[in-house]
Amino acid sequence: MSPRTGPGLCADLHVSRGALDLRLCLTVPPGEVVALLGPNGAGKSTALQAIAGLVQVTAGTVSVGGRCLEDSAAGRRVPVEQRRIGMVFQDYLLFPHLSALDNVAFGLRVAGVARRSANARAHAWLEQVGLGAGEAAERPAGLSGGQAQRVALARALATDPELLLLDEPLAALDAGTRVLVRAELRRHLSGYAGSTVLVTHDPLDAMVLADRIVVLEHGQVVQTGTAAEVARAPRTDYVARLVGLNLLRGRSHGHDVVLDGGGSCTTADLVEGPALVSFRPSSVTLHRQPPEGSARNVWQGRVAGLEQHADAVRVQVEAEPSVLADVTTAAVADLDLSPGAPVWATVKATEVSCYPA
Numbered sequence: 155m156s157p158r159t160g161p162g163l164c165a166d167l168h169v170s171r172g173a174l175d176l177r178l179c180l181t182v183p184p185g186e187v188v189a190l191l192g193p194n195g196a197g198k199s200t201a202l203q204a205i206a207g208l209v210q211v212t213a214g215t216v217s218v219g220g221r222c223l224e225d226s227a228a229g230r231r232v233p234v235e236q237r238r239i240g241m242v243f244q245d246y247l248l249f250p251h252l253s254a255l256d257n258v259a260f261g262l263r264v265a266g267v268a269r270r271s272a273n274a275r276a277h278a279w280l281e282q283v284g285l286g287a288g289e290a291a292e293r294p295a296g297l298s299g300g301q302a303q304r305v306a307l308a309r310a311l312a313t314d315p316e317l318l319l320l321d322e323p324l325a326a327l328d329a330g331t332r333v334l335v336r337a338e339l340r341r342h343l344s345g346y347a348g349s350t351v352l353v354t355h356d357p358l359d360a361m362v363l364a365d366r367i368v369v370l371e372h373g374q375v376v377q378t379g380t381a382a383e384v385a386r387a388p389r390t391d392y393v394a395r396l397v398g399l400n401l402l403r404g405r406s407h408g409h410d411v412v413l414d415g416g417g418s419c420t421t422a423d424l425v426e427g428p429a430l431v432s433f434r435p436s437s438v439t440l441h442r443q444p445p446e447g448s449a450r451n452v453w454q455g456r457v458a459g460l461e462q463h464a465d466a467v468r469v470q471v472e473a474e475p476s477v478l479a480d481v482t483t484a485a486v487a488d489l490d491l492s493p494g495a496p497v498w499a500t501v502k503a504t505e506v507s508c509y510p511a
Contacts, residue, residue: 162186162349163317167214169197169204176200176373182317182349189352189364193392196370198353202319205351206241207234218349219316235264237317240310244322246302248294254280254305255290261313279308283342300331307342318343320352324359336362357396361385369393387509388432400438400477402431406508417474419501420450421508428511435468437505438479441498442489449500453477457495460486467491471499 163182170176176197182188190198203209205216207223210231216224218239223232248257258276263269280290283304294302303323310318323339324332340363343350354360360367361381369377369384369392377389388394394401404413406429411419419431439445445452455473462468466480469491477499481491491497 161217161220163205163216163218163351165201165205165214165216167201167204167216168212169200169209169214170212171200171209174200174373176204176370178370178373178375180351180368182351184316184347184349186366187343187350187352187364188366188368189354189360190370191354191357191360191367191396192370193355195372197373198355198370199321201370202241202321202351202353205317206239206319207232207237238313238315239317239319240313240315241319242303242306242310242321242323244325246294246306246326248302248305248309250294253291253293254285254297254301257294257305258309258312261309265313275312276308279312280305283308284338298331299327300335303327303335304338307339311342311346316348318346318348318350320350322353322355324354324356339363387430387507389430389511394432399432399434402475403511404429404431409503411508413475415475417453419475419506419508420503421506422504423506423508425508425510429508430511431506431508433501433506435478435480436466437501438471438477439500440469440471440479440481440485440489440491441500442496443498445498445500447500448502450503451501451506453499455497455499457491457493457497459493460491469497471497473499477501 162184165180167178174197178201190201192198200209204211211224211226213226222230223237255276258279259272262272262275285304289301324336327335343363352363367381367384368375371390371392377384377393385397388397388399388401391401402413404411406425408424409420411429411431413419453473455471457469458472459470460467467483467486469479469481471477471479479499
């Protein structure tokens with residue numbers, strides 16, 4: 155694929171649809187993969203459809219490779235078929251009556267490429283995504299989920315688009331296939347010269363596939379950064395849950411934070427003013443008796459719930475503040491933890507991160 159130059163994707167969107175009021179400003183240079191991450195109803199897929207031209211914007215602009223595709227103020231709107239954009243839908247939307255080869259060649263034929271040349275390029279793309287002549291002759295019903303995903307990706311890339319849009323591209327796969335296809339997709343994206351926007355609600359997809367993450371909630375951008383930056387300093391409860399951290403809000407004076415929901419917290423970080431406090435559930439130690447030791451943060455509460463979480467048991471502790479703690483199954487038995495049991499939770503100040511809100 156030829157190298158790209160220019161600004162890539164530049165979008166400044168406002169889309170009002172029913173209860174959703176989406177406002178998104180997004181720039182994706184050539185060669186970068188940006189993940190739009192957020193809960194259902196956040197506006198992720200709507201943003202992708204607006205960029206592709208499948209949804210009318212209420213206001214705003216979209217340009218790709220320096221070419222204006224949408225400008226509501228100027229009354230400009232380039233039709234979908236004239237935008238150099240490749241898109242992979244969640245359910246792939248392959249044409250059921252066409253073979254895999256013909257599905258991949260379809261966009262080329264629409265663009266005026268002769269049948270023989272279009273088929274040759276389609277064969278080359280299918281080989282590039284790991285599909286041979288046998289799969290090329292199959293219709294979508296005869297393909298596995300992973301094979302269908304590869305056909306959809308090849309079809310999106312065959313027309314040499316300047317922008318690739320991926321709407322939950324792994325959601326339809328079973329867990330085992332998903333691991334393999336995720337790795338393959340990362341390899342293909344690393345060799346793609348255009349801009350890529352990936353929509354997902356799965357933090358692992360975002361962290362493995364994307365160079366940068368943009369978190370959407372209720373149609374608004376609430377956080378952006380690399381996977382490490384987002385995971386290290388979550389700014390909303392949704393992001394904290396995704397990356398598995400406790401997140402508290404308050405006002406910091408030096409090393410002490412007065413928490414909005416009651417209680418206080420001591421940290422090793424020096425912050426003044428409105429602050430966010432985060433720490434891992436595995437950093438929380440539970441006791442049935444008032445604890446002795448060096449931990450600066452000690453909160454008395456009760457067990458509100460327990461659930462299996464990976465190889466640990468996640469304990470919800472209702473206190474001021476309420477926190478999540480990860481303990482072993484043996485600790486649950488030794489401490490006789492059950493809903494309603496009184497407990498003390500402790501966290502060392504050195505395990506607590508504090509940063510400006």
